[in-house]
Amino acid sequence: MATAATMRRCEITGLSVDRSAERLIMLNAVTAVVYLTIGGVLALLIALTRWQAVHLLAPQRFYEFVSTHGMVMLIFWILFFEVAGLIFASTVLLSTRMVIPWLSWIAYLMMLGGSVIATVLMLSGQATVMFTSYPPLRAETPWYYAAVLVFAVGAILAVVHFFVNIVAARLRGDVGSLPLFTFALMGAAIIALWSLLSGALALFPVFLWALGVIPEVDPGIYRLLYWGLGHGAQQVNLAAMVGVWYGLASLTTGARPLNEGLSRIAIVLYVLFINMGAMHHLLVDPGLGTWVKNVNASYFMYAAVMGSLIHAFSIPASMELALRERGYRRGLFEWLRRAPWGEPGFAALVVSMILFGLLGGISGVIIGGPQVNMISHNTLLVPAHFHMTVVAGTTLAFMGIAYYLVPLIFQRQLLFRRLAQWQPYVYGLGMLIFGIGMGLAGHWGVPRRHWDITFSTAPVLGVNLQELRPEIAVFLAMMGIGGIIAVIGGAMFVAVAVATVFVGQRTARPAVGRIVPEAFSPYPAIAGGSGEPAAAAAHRTFEVPGTLVISVVFLILFIFLYGFSWFELSRVPWKIG
Amino acid sequence: MASRVSALAKPRGVWWEGLGRDERLWVWLTVIWGIAMFLMIAFVWPLIGEEQNRLHAYRVDPATFASQAEAFIQQYQIGQRDGVPVVAPPPGGDVYLDARAFAWQPVIQLKRGETYRFLISSRDVQHGFSLVMPPHSINVQVLPGYVTVLELTPEKTGEFPLICNEYCGLGHHLMIGRIIVTE
Ligand code: HEM
Ligand SMILES: [Cu+2]
Ligand SMILES: [Cu+2]
Numbered sequence: 081m082a083t084a085a086t087m088r089r090c091e092i093t094g095l096s097v098d099r100s101a102e103r104l105i106m107l108n109a110v111t112a113v114v115y116l117t118i119g120g121v122l123a124l125l126i127a128l129t130r131w132q133a134v135h136l137l138a139p140q141r142f143y144e145f146v147s148t149h150g151m152v153m154l155i156f157w158i159l160f161f162e163v164a165g166l167i168f169a170s171t172v173l174l175s176t177r178m179v180i181p182w183l184s185w186i187a188y189l190m191m192l193g194g195s196v197i198a199t200v201l202m203l204s205g206q207a208t209v210m211f212t213s214y215p216p217l218r219a220e221t222p223w224y225y226a227a228v229l230v231f232a233v234g235a236i237l238a239v240v241h242f243f244v245n246i247v248a249a250r251l252r253g254d255v256g257s258l259p260l261f262t263f264a265l266m267g268a269a270i271i272a273l274w275s276l277l278s279g280a281l282a283l284f285p286v287f288l289w290a291l292g293v294i295p296e297v298d299p300g301i302y303r304l305l306y307w308g309l310g311h312g313a314q315q316v317n318l319a320a321m322v323g324v325w326y327g328l329a330s331l332t333t334g335a336r337p338l339n340e341g342l343s344r345i346a347i348v349l350y351v352l353f354i355n356m357g358a359m360h361h362l363l364v365d366p367g368l369g370t371w372v373k374n375v376n377a378s379y380f381m382y383a384a385v386m387g388s389l390i391h392a393f394s395i396p397a398s399m400e401l402a403l404r405e406r407g408y409r410r411g412l413f414e415w416l417r418r419a420p421w422g423e424p425g426f427a428a429l430v431v432s433m434i435l436f437g438l439l440g441g442i443s444g445v446i447i448g449g450p451q452v453n454m455i456s457h458n459t460l461l462v463p464a465h466f467h468m469t470v471v472a473g474t475t476l477a478f479m480g481i482a483y484y485l486v487p488l489i490f491q492r493q494l495l496f497r498r499l500a501q502w503q504p505y506v507y508g509l510g511m512l513i514f515g516i517g518m519g520l521a522g523h524w525g526v527p528r529r530h531w532d533i534t535f536s537t538a539p540v541l542g543v544n545l546q547e548l549r550p551e552i553a554v555f556l557a558m559m560g561i562g563g564i565i566a567v568i569g570g571a572m573f574v575a576v577a578v579a580t581v582f583v584g585q586r587t588a589r590p591a592v593g594r595i596v597p598e599a600f601s602p603y604p605a606i607a608g609g610s611g612e613p614a615a616a617a618a619h620r621t622f623e624v625p626g627t628l629v630i631s632v633v634f635l636i637l638f639i640f641l642y643g644f645s646w647f648e649l650s651r652v653p654w655k656i657g
Numbered sequence: 658m659a660s661r662v663s664a665l666a667k668p669r670g671v672w673w674e675g676l677g678r679d680e681r682l683w684v685w686l687t688v689i690w691g692i693a694m695f696l697m698i699a700f701v702w703p704l705i706g707e708e709q710n711r712l713h714a715y716r717v718d719p720a721t722f723a724s725q726a727e728a729f730i731q732q733y734q735i736g737q738r739d740g741v742p743v744v745a746p747p748p749g750g751d752v753y754l755d756a757r758a759f760a761w762q763p764v765i766q767l768k769r770g771e772t773y774r775f776l777i778s779s780r781d782v783q784h785g786f787s788l789v790m791p792p793h794s795i796n797v798q799v800l801p802g803y804v805t806v807l808e809l810t811p812e813k814t815g816e817f818p819l820i821c822n823e824y825c826g827l828g829h830h831l832m833i834g835r836i837i838v839t840e
Contacts, residue, residue: 140827173665210824216801217782217826257672260664299783299800326664336661339680340672364796366714366803373710374699382691389687397679398661449698450710457796458785458822525794527787527822531830535820538831540739541764543818549791599663622679631683635690642694649708652793655772655810657709 087177090488091589093600097489101171101178105164105489107188109482112160113577116475118199119153120570123563127514130460131560132534132546132553139531140205146529148202150211154313154470155231156195161478162320163187163238166269168485169262169323170245173600176254183241190234197227210529212306215286215297222290229283236276239269260337260344264323267347268316275312282306300367307361314470315384319350321436321474322391324481325429326398331484332426333419334406334596335398338624343394349387353380363453373450385445392437393631395429397624412626423594424500428480431508436473439515440465442638446645454656455649458529460559461522464515471566472511476504479573484592486577492584493591496576503576507569510562517558523648524552712797713806722778722804726755730763738764738835751776754834756784756799758826761819761834769838772810778803785823788836796822811838 087096122145128136137145171178178184201207207224209217219225246266249255258266282305288294326343329335337343360377362368403415420426443465447456456462487494494500526533526545533552535542546553584590622628662668676684703709729751733744742763746752748771755762756779767773777786779801786805788795790813797805819834 139830143824143827143829174667208827214783214823217824255667257668259667260662298802300803303800323664330663330665334663336663338661339674339676340662340668341674342676342680342684362798363710364712364805365798366712366800366805370711374695377698382694386687386691389690390684393680393683401661445694449694451698451702451706451708454708454710454795454797455793457798458787459794459796523793524791525787525789527785527820529824529829530820530822533820533830535830535833538833540741540760541818541833541835543833543835545789545791545818545820548789548818552791596663599665601663601666623677624679628679628682632686635686639690646697646702646706648793650706652708652795653790653811653813654788654795655707655812656795657711657808 092488092592092597094597095172095600096175098171098176098178100181100184101167102489104178104181104184104188105167105172105485108160108164108167109486109489110581111188111192112157112164113574115152115156115160115195115199116570117574119149119157120567120574122149122152123570124567127560127563127567129531130556131563132532132556134560135532140208142531143208143210143529144203144205147208147210148199151202152195152199154211156199158313158317158470158474158478159235160191160195162268162272162316163191163235165320165324165478166238166242166265167245168489169259169265170242170249172489173259173262174246174249174255176245176249176252179244179248180241183237183244187234187237187241190237191231192234194227194229194231194234198224198231201227212310213283213286214306215289215299215302218290222287225283225287225290229280229287232276232280232283236273236280239272239276242266242269260340261323261327263344264319264326264347267351268319268323270351271312271319272316275309275316278305278312279309282309300365303362303365304359307359311361314466315350317470317474318388319347321432321477322347322388324477325391325395325433328425328429328477328480329395329399330599331481331595332423332429333399333402334599335395335402338394338397338401342390346387346390346394349390350384353383353387360448360453363448363450364457370450377448377450381445381448385441388437388441389635392433392441392634393627395433396630397627400624400627412629416626420594422501424483424497424504425480425593425595427501427504428476428483431504432473432476432480435468435476435508435511435515437634438637439512439519440468440473442641443519444469445638446642449645452645452649455652456522458527459522460518460526460528463528464519464522467511467518468515472508472515476507476511479507480504482573482577484595486580487584487590487592490581490584491586491588491590492580493587494576494593495579495584497593499572500576503569503572506572507566510564510566510569512562513558514562514566517555517560517562521552521555521559524549524555526552526556711808715804715806716802717778717804719778719780719801722753723755723780726753726762729753734763735766741834743837746773749773754778754786755780756786756821756832757781758784759821759828759832761821761832764835764837766837766839767811769811769814769840772808775805775807775809777805777807782825783823784821784825784832787820787822789818789820798823811836814838814840
């Protein structure tokens with residue numbers, strides 16, 4: 081292998097690291113954390129505004145900040161981090177070279193330039209159109225749309241480079257089958273490619289329209305194309321998060337996926353079916369027929385849901401297996417009690433899986449049905465759902481893996497380990513309270529993206545929704561208080577990451593906690609695993625009884641909540657349709 | 658049986674193998690559950706439910722819709738509330754609901770138990786029809802250039818605030834209307 085001075089060998093994992101890949105991973109990751117910090121400050125301010133008793137910001141500021149928070153978090157924080165992940169998975173993890181460093185530089189600079197301009201325009205009130213930018217609401221300046229387009233093209237280039245790296249590694253013979261982590265990110269990258277294209281197709285005409293070149297854009301068609309991006313991007317996050325989950329499981333417990341093929345098929349299910357679910361954002365739009373909605377939003381989506389249910393089983397199952405092999409065999413759950421709860425990566429993994437699955441996933445399936453959607457569309461239940469998926473799920477998983485990749489890539493000693501140990505729990509607790517409050521408020525009919533549900537300044541017909549049902553005030557308070565706790569949890573992460581990167585002691589062998597370094601080695605040399613056909617005997621009984629019990633309990637809860645949502649729909653005091 | 662490999666490592670050799678007993682059980686459960694949810698949405702609820710997503714839609718020129726809505730108000734107006742016209746359309750008839758930044762027009766008075774066909778559209782930007790009856794709400798999207806057609810049957814008397822739940826500009830939180838249901 082061509083290991084020139086451009087490569088270094090990691091003393092902990094044994095992987096060969098391309099220096100230029102390493103530099104770009106650092107840049108993208110640092111940029112991501114900067115956006116996370118900006119988004120977090122805005123999160124606090126808007127959460128304290130929606131907490132009606134505090135009602136912090138003035139209306140215009142609130143709408144500016146909601147627009148910016150959504151864009152900076154959902155698009156910039158997540159995508160910069162994912163690009164870092166894509167580079168990592170396609171070079172470092174394969175011990176292979178980055179093929180065209182300048183392409184990644186161009187991608188990075190375009191993403192940086194586009195995102196900085198868009199952020200500045202949104203913060204300065206020149207693009208208060210929410211990240212969805214629905215026409216014919218128009219940003220003050222057309223350059224906002226241009227900036228987002230430049231960002232999107234940059235992201236497309238980064239994704240293309242990922243494929244180039246993998247194909248080149250393949251041709252050089254550096255890799256046969258991809259590691260599951262890389263495979264999941266490849267699924268994410270495939271979805272990202274067509275999502276970003278769909279988004280560019282939606283936004284480009286809007287840019288021309290804002291410039292005055294074309295007279296109008298069709299709002300219905302924009303929504304269809306836009307959600308090709310908006311929904312697809314969430315599946316990118318999903319696939320990337322699942323990859324990180326598997327990675328964290330292997331790293332912190334030495335887990336090896338129960339059935340490699342099944343886990344990969346579940347990722348392929350995402351790629352094949354998830355984008356067909358894109359129309360669940362349009363379930364109460366004019367223009368789509370009943371059967372398009374039924375088939376698209378339910379049947380195809382459920383094929384993707386099945387993918388998630390498979391991962392939800394496979395990941396705990398592989399951890400159970402690994403911990404049982406280490407000797408924690410007693411009863412159903414000794415392995416769970418003995419799991420490394422004090423290891424930040426494991427804590428992040430578990431909290432992320434629980435909140436994503438129980439709250440995010442189930443709520444998504446429920447409000448994604450065409451009928452129940454009528455009682456949840458654009459209420460606070462929608463942001464409650466996606467804060468459980470992309471925040472409590474994806475963001476927390478990304479934070480978890482950062483606790484290992486930051487020291488290893490930056491070659492610094494991790495600082496504030498205690499803070500890191502507590503961080504996932506604090507963040508998760510905050511998100512739990514926040515999400516439940518927000519979700520209940522939404523179910524009670526409180527709209528999203530709304531400055532004042534007391535309508536105190538409405539010139540005519542004002543009604544105070546909190547007076548209709550006083551419990552709404554409690555839900556909004558939960559949202560505010562949970563938001564504060566979650567922002568503290570987010571700040572703990574930023575503190576650890578920033579301190580480590582800038583003042584952590586330089587070292588070639590950073591201490592990375594109780595991880596299993598063999599997790600990176602291609603041979604099954606992990607704790608107790610000797611490589612020979614080990615578990616053949618176990619197949620006579622269930623191999624992972626604990627996980628089966630947990631999974632079945634989860635499914636029962638799912639069925640119950642699903643049934644309850646229909647009951648709630650039936651209680652709407654008006655007949656519809 | 659092939660040996661298992663860490664998710665962070667390159668698998669060597671053949672890693673494909675059949676499903677074990679645990680996985681098979683779980684996969685079957687998820688397949689059954691997916692089919693059950695599909696049947697619920699596509700066949701069961703359409704048979705038994707009273708709340709159906711049977712939206713229709715047609716395209717319209719926003720100016721045409723605005724003049725139709727004006728004519729509707731002229732024809733059935735019975736009074737005013739806060740300066741907003743109140744209309745009482747005939748039971749079983751069409752109801753034009755006109756959205757603009759930042760108002761819903763007109764205030765609508767309905768009879769309990771009668772079915773009305775709502776024709777909803779916008780003169781300017783996108784809005785969100787959200788009829789609030791905590792702990793529930795009925796929500797549909799409203800686009801300029803499209804009419805969202807929705808059949809509604811009020812089964813409870815009272816006053817229901819109609820709010821906007823699609824961000825439509827800096828006065829989004831001022832946009833409120835009313836539907837009144839009488840015996
Ligand atoms: C401490 C954590 C966070 C808190 C307290 C928080 C709070 C909020 C609040 C209060 C809203 C406004 C809801 C509304 O009025 O409609 C909001 C919107 C949103 N948040 Fe967060 N958030 C947090 C983290 C995140 C993260 C990490 C992401 C993305 C990865 C994110 C993505 C979004 C998006 C996409 C919106 C929707 C904006 C829109 O409606 O246009 N949030 N968040
Ligand atoms: Cu509106
Ligand atoms: Cu509005």
